[in-house]
Every structure is written in structure tokens, then in C-alpha cells.
Amino acid sequence: MSVSIAVAAKHANIxxxxxxxxxxxxxxxxxxxxxxxxxxxHFAAERQIYAEGDDARSFYKVVSGVVRTCRFLSDGRRQIDxxxxxxxxxxxxAGADHRLSAEAVSECTxxxxxxxxxxxxxxHDDRLGNWFFSHAMTSLAAARxxxxxxxxxxxxxxxxxxxxxxxxxxxxxxxxxxPMSRQDIADYLGLTIETVSRTLSQLERDGTxxxxxxxxxxxxxRRALRSLTV
Amino acid sequence: MSVSIAVAAKHANIxxxxxxxxxxxxxxxxxxxxxxxxxxxHFAAERQIYAEGDDARSFYKVVSGVVRTCRFLSDGRRQIDxxxxxxxxxxxxAGADHRLSAEAVSECTxxxxxxxxxxxxxxHDDRLGNWFFSHAMTSLAAARxxxxxxxxxxxxxxxxxxxxxxxxxxxxxxxxxxPMSRQDIADYLGLTIETVSRTLSQLERDGTxxxxxxxxxxxxxRRALRSLTV
DNA sequence: CGAATACTTGATGAGACTCAAGCGCCGTGG
DNA sequence: CCACGGCGCTTGAGTCTCATCAAGTATTCG
Numbered sequence: 001m002s003v004s005i006a007v008a009a010k011h012a013n014i015x016x017x018x019x020x021x022x023x024x025x026x027x028x029x030x031x032x033x034x035x036x037x038x039x040x041x042h043f044a045a046e047r048q049i050y051a052e053g054d055d056a057r058s059f060y061k062v063v064s065g066v067v068r069t070c071r072f073l074s075d076g077r078r079q080i081d082x083x084x085x086x087x088x089x090x091x092x093x094a095g096a097d098h099r100l101s102a103e104a105v106s107e108c109t110x111x112x113x114x115x116x117x118x119x120x121x122x123x124h125d126d127r128l129g130n131w132f133f134s135h136a137m138t139s140l141a142a143a144r145x146x147x148x149x150x151x152x153x154x155x156x157x158x159x160x161x162x163x164x165x166x167x168x169x170x171x172x173x174x175x176x177x178x179p180m181s182r183q184d185i186a187d188y189l190g191l192t193i194e195t196v197s198r199t200l201s202q203l204e205r206d207g208t209x210x211x212x213x214x215x216x217x218x219x220x221x222r223r224a225l226r227s228l229t230v
Numbered sequence: 231m232s233v234s235i236a237v238a239a240k241h242a243n244i245x246x247x248x249x250x251x252x253x254x255x256x257x258x259x260x261x262x263x264x265x266x267x268x269x270x271x272h273f274a275a276e277r278q279i280y281a282e283g284d285d286a287r288s289f290y291k292v293v294s295g296v297v298r299t300c301r302f303l304s305d306g307r308r309q310i311d312x313x314x315x316x317x318x319x320x321x322x323x324a325g326a327d328h329r330l331s332a333e334a335v336s337e338c339t340x341x342x343x344x345x346x347x348x349x350x351x352x353x354h355d356d357r358l359g360n361w362f363f364s365h366a367m368t369s370l371a372a373a374r375x376x377x378x379x380x381x382x383x384x385x386x387x388x389x390x391x392x393x394x395x396x397x398x399x400x401x402x403x404x405x406x407x408x409p410m411s412r413q414d415i416a417d418y419l420g421l422t423i424e425t426v427s428r429t430l431s432q433l434e435r436d437g438t439x440x441x442x443x444x445x446x447x448x449x450x451x452r453r454a455l456r457s458l459t460v
Numbered sequence: 461c462g463a464a465t466a467c468t469t470g471a472t473g474a475g476a477c478t479c480a481a482g483c484g485c486c487g488t489g490g
Numbered sequence: 491c492c493a494c495g496g497c498g499c500t501t502g503a504g505t506c507t508c509a510t511c512a513a514g515t516a517t518t519c520g
């Protein structure tokens with residue numbers, strides 16, 4: 001059984017500037033694509049997509065740009081849970097509301113999918129259910145990997161793992177374009193901005209990487225980088 | 231549609247000392263119980279239930295005792311991903327093999343359920359699918375919470391959060407019985423055994439907790455404990 | 461009772477945080 | 491064209507927390 005949801009035009013209050021794609025069945029991407037219709041939305045860099053505690057009426061897929069999901073601590077600090085790049089789905093929650101905030105790292109475009117009725121539906125459509133289940137399990141594995149990194153690991157290990165993660169996701173040939181600021185990296189790795197900067201400088205001095213510009217990283221010695229990994 | 235799997239008695243090679251319950255359909259527990267038959271197994275404290283990399287032929291439910299899931303790092307250190315108590319399910323993997331090891335913290339009894347064919351089946355049985363999906367999402371939330379704790383948080387914050395987590399899971403009235411060693415706690419929180427010990431002592435000096443014995447904790451001032459939490 | 465194990469406590473040092481400048485890149489405006 | 495801020499990043503100096511190394515105490519078990 002295959003299901004297609006018609007998205008009610010209720011999101012209109014989000015922003016008059018949002019672009020609509022109310023047509024049926026959106027494309028498949030690499031993964032089993034879902035046959036859901038969604039709403040295309042644009043966000044400027046640093047804009048909030050949803051806040052912690054908001055009703056989780058929708059979940060999202062990144063079309064272009066980068067999104068971060070994060071949480072703010074009582075002392076004002078921020079923990080970034082993950083970065084979401086093209087094709088990634090984020091904001092899919094078990095409960096009624098979002099447990100994390102989502103913000104645009106760079107200018108970005110996302111598709112918002114209505115969640116209403118999804119739970120009951122998911123389990124009647126093989127592909128859909130399969131997709132969401134596998135998404136949940138993949139996220140779980142990623143979260144555990146992140147825990148591992150945060151719990152153990154020196155600053156150098158964290159940075160090395162981070163660079164390799166980004167390199168892999170960008171599918172890049174030893175050149176990384178960092179879409180996020182040093183502060184974002186720090187909040188993702190549980191470090192301070194100064195330590196991130198110092199560690200990158202040290203890696204450059206060691207000849208492991210090069211930093212032609214602050215946001216561009218050249219992986220000069222991937223073996224050395226790998227050897228830092230836990 | 232509701233499905234019931236007959237578990238073949240193939241687990242016989244696990245250990246001659248394991249106790250068997252080859253009977254059919256095991257009970258439901260509080261959650262939507264599954265109509266799966268499983269194999270009851272006993273483990274002495276510190277015994278391995280499965281290892282990282284093992285075929286994930288089965289997943290498990292704790293009947294009594296406590297289990298830890300963990301990973302060993304190249305430098306010999308250990309990161310504990312979670313503790314599993316009565317009723318908890320662990321070892322359910324997306325992929326073909328276990329990404330973590332599982333070990334008995336105390337003497338324990340678990341039920342092993344065959345996983346074979348579960349993926350395809352899960353999506354045809356509402357309750358079953360629902361249960362597993364919700365289990366995955368709950369685990370995900372827990373993993374994120376754990377990340378948050380590990381990434382930020384001083385030793386005191388970690389210990390405070392840990393004590394509250396255990397208290398909640400034991401449903402206890404201000405008295406906690408710690409089933410795990412200081413080393414286990416350290417490996418769970420990304421600390422050393424000495425820091426765990428010192429921090430507990432400090433909390434006792436502050437009057438926040440009392441330690442009648444090493445493994446028994448009295449929460450004397452839950453407000454103070456909570457105020458340490460992120 | 462003795463030995464092993466688990467936990468606590470102390471002294472010291474390394475690594476990361478904090479506070480504080482300093483640099484470099486850009487966009488703005490003179 | 492250059493001066494001027496503003497912002498993000500880097501670098502430095504001092505401090506603090508937690509890890510490490512090393513005893514010392516308590517508890518369990520044979």
C-alpha cells in the first residue's frame with residue numbers, strides 16, 4: 001500500500017515568502033523516496049526553523065544549504081546535536097514536540113512534510129515504514145558515535161573525527177568547505193572556540209592539514225588524521 | 231495482522247550453562263508486549279552477552295539484573311553507552327551485526343528473541359511495528375540526552391544527572407542502590423574512577439547526598455541535585 | 461585471618477577554559 | 491582610493507578542572 005498525503009495550506013503563516021510545491025509525490029532521492037507532498041521553505045543564515053518545545057507538526061528534508069539541530073542550556077551555552085546537509089532529514093520526533101531547535105547554518109532550502117497521521121500510516125506502507133525505521137536506526141547509530149566522541153577524545157581527536165566526518169559527507173577529494181563557524185564546531189564537539197582554533201592551527205603546523213582560508217581545509221595527511229581517531 | 235514467530239532452538243551453541251525456556255509465546259510487559267517466543271538466558275556478573283561485531287541474530291529483554299552496552303576503544307578504554315534494567319530491550323540493531331558489546335553488570339536473566347525476518351514482518355503488524363519504532367525513537371532521545379551530558383557538563387553535573395537518572399529508573403524514594411561499580415559509572419560519564427569517587431564524596435560533604443555504603447546513595451537534597459543539572 | 465578487590469584520598473601535572481589582545485577580511489562611507 | 495568599524499578568527503597568559511600516579515582504607519571472599 002502506498003500513501004500520499006495532501007498537505008493542507010496551513011503553513012501559510014510561516015512566511016509569505018515561502019515557496020510552495022503543493023504537487024503530489026515528491027521525488028525520490030538516493031534513499032527510498034517518500035511519496036509525500038511537502039512545502040518548500042527558504043531560510044536566511046542563522047534563522048531559526050523551529051524551536052525546542054515547538055509542536056512537531058512537521059519534519060524536514062534539506063534541499064540545499066546546511067541546518068543545525070541544537071539545544072540551549074540554562075547557562076546560555078549551546079550544544080549542537082548535528083549538522084544536516086543536502087538530502088538529510090531532521091526534526092522527526094517520537095513525541096508531540098521538538099526536543100531540539102533547528103537553525104539555518106547557511107542560507108538554505110528545506111521541504112517541510114506534515115507529520116499528522118504519519119505514525120498510523122507508516123506501519124501500513126512497507127517502503128515508508130521501512131524508510132522511517134531505518135532513518136531512526138541510522139540516527140541512533142550516529143548519536144551513539146557522537147556520544148563516544150564527546151565522552152572520550154581529546155580536542156585533537158574530536159577535531160580529527162569532525163574533519164573526517166565532513167569530508168565523507170561532502171564526498172570531497174581532500175578539500176573541505178566548512179559551512180559552519182568555529183563557534184558551531186565548538187558547540188558540536190563540546191569545546192571552546194579558542195580550542196578549536198588552536199587545534200586546527202596545531203594540525204596545520206604538523207602538516208596534517210592546510211588552511212588556505214579559515215573556512216577551507218585541505219586534508220594533507222589523511223593517514224595521520226585517521227590515526228588520531230578513537 | 232498479528233504475527234507470532236516460532237523460535238528455532240538454534241541458540242544451543244551459546245553456552246552449555248545457559249538455562250533454557252523453550253516454551254512458546256512469552257508474556258507482554260507494560261508496553262505493547264510482543265508475541266514472540268524467546269529464550270531465557272542467565273549470565274553471571276561481568277559475563278559477556280555478545281561482543282561488538284557479533285552477528286545480530288537476536289535482541290534481548292532484561293528480566294532481572296542489569297546489563298551494560300559498551301564499546302572498547304583502541305587505547306583499551308571503555309565507553310558505556312547505557313545501562314539496561316528490568317523490562318528494557320537492548321541489542322536491537324539496524325545492520326547485520328552488533329555495534330556495541332553487551333555485558334552483565336550484575337547476575338542477570340534476559341530473554342533472547344530471534345531477529346530473523348523481523349524487519350519484513352515489523353511493517354505488517356501494527357503493534358509490533360509501533361513498538362519497535364517507538365523503541366528506536368526512545369533510544370534515540372536517550373542517546374541525545376547522553377550526548378548533551380557528555381559534551382557539556384562538569385563532573386558534578388554528570389554525577390548529579392546520573393544519580394537522578396538512576397533514581398527515576400529505580401522509582402525509588404530517595405534511596406538508590408547502585409548496581410554498577412565506580413568504574414562502570416566513570417565509563418558511562420566519560421570520567422575517571424577517581425573523579426567519580428571524589429565528586430560523590432564532595433556531594434556528601436555538601437549534604438546533597440549520603441553514602442551509607444559505597445553502593446547505596448541517599449538523595450538528601452533533590453533540589454540541590456536538580457540545580458546542578460544542565 | 462589473609463588476600464584480593466573496590467573504593468577513597470592525596471599530590472602533581474597536563475589539557476582545556478577564561479580573559480584579553482591582536483590580526484585579517486570585508487563592506488561601508490568618506 | 492583609503493580610512494574606519496565590525497566581525498570572525500587566531501594567539502597569548504594565567505587559571506582551573508580533571509587525569510594521572512601513588513598510597514591508604516574498607517569490604518568481600520576464600
